[in-house]
Amino acid sequence: MPRVVDHESRRRRIAAAVFGLIAEGGLEAATLREAADRAGVSMGAVQRCFATKEQLMLFVHDYLNAQVTARVQTRIDAAPDPGDTVTMLAETLAGILPLDEDSRAESRVWLAFAAQAAVDPALGELQRRSYRELAALFALLVRAAAESGRFRAGLDPDVVAADLVTMTDGLSVQLLVGLHTPDSARVVLDARLDALRA
Amino acid sequence: MPRVVDHESRRRRIAAAVFGLIAEGGLEAATLREAADRAGVSMGAVQRCFATKEQLMLFVHDYLNAQVTARVQTRIDAAPDPGDTVTMLAETLAGILPLDEDSRAESRVWLAFAAQAAVDPALGELQRRSYRELAALFALLVRAAAESGRFRAGLDPDVVAADLVTMTDGLSVQLLVGLHTPDSARVVLDARLDALRA
DNA sequence: TCCTTTCCGATGCGCTTGTATCGAAACCTA
DNA sequence: TAGGTTTCGATACAAGCGCATCGGAAAGGA
Incomplete structure (x- = not known):
């Protein structure tokens, strides 16, 4: 051997x-x-x-997810209150968005895969699974924040989670194309979080 | 000759x-x-x-814009009240989103160009211009709707317009990937419009 | 009618792509 | 140390790409 x-x-x-x-x-x-x-x-x-190249590309897709996850975890660990659910949610959102050069690179790759996923069923299924995991995480955090009184009562965690995913996608595209700046995107993000707070 | x-x-x-x-x-x-x-x-x-192929692709980009514009115009003309600013805004938003097979095709092409624009400065500039025109149209309609009392007073038309562009991008991606259905997307869209009404 | 000018269809070229092939090198076991 | 097995680097190959070339077809003016 x-x-x-x-x-x-x-x-x-x-x-x-x-x-x-x-x-x-x-x-x-x-x-x-x-x-x-x-x-x-x-x-x-x-x-x-x-x-084959296809297997390589699927592996790269997973690699991208791992990169983003690692970045988010780093942000959470560096936050003043890493255990707080609202902190976790806020840092996750900010970590996903292309707000610096590293995350811009990640978002460009994400966008490339998203476009390919729209015409490639196998990649589409993989991406759908990733999105579902992200939405489930958001829903988990929103539910916990609502139960602990940090977020308003009466929120539907799944609906809010879907809205947050949609917002991050929209903001990512706008940041990449240049119609949003990191500062303006943060304003939108903060406003969205404020609207959820009790 | x-x-x-x-x-x-x-x-x-x-x-x-x-x-x-x-x-x-x-x-x-x-x-x-x-x-x-x-x-x-x-x-x-x-x-x-x-x-060259590059010139062809730039022409196709313009063709895409023309297709979307024509679809939106058709929707507006078919609406019960084509002259109403809120109707125009609502139909424009619904016309942009991939809610049927035709508009899904358009959105797939849009997404492909968006991904390319993230790594191609020339295409990026073209797309930025398109987005600015769209945002300006939204701002115009929002301002008119606010002045006529159909929308709440005190709205910043430019901010609202940017939010609407971001929302359509996010919804488009989510619709294409399959996490949003046409029905659920319409709910989100209607809720967003309701939040603007007086 | 013929000629000039514009156009187009076919073909070829150079290059790059993903994949297949294969001899040589590297390493563990005996 | 010899052998066998695994891995790797280089090369070959067919296919497809954008682009260039060019002879002939089409159409209006003389």
């Missing part, structure tokens, strides 16, 4: 390379050769880690 | 073909050969009408 290498870390390295390529040039810029170059490996290595 | 043909109508025919290709398979499916086939012309004709 010779020449054993850490496949998983190499897969992540390649995924990170593809992520960068998509962030800079869209899905069309994601070619196996460029990915191999950027990851510092040969094409043969890429082909050994991923049987 | 022989062999004179109607260039403009041929350009629209080709644009319509590319539009269909993008709606079905994303930007990657938009190739000159497929476009020529679908439009029922030869590649030579396509090359005569558009010097």
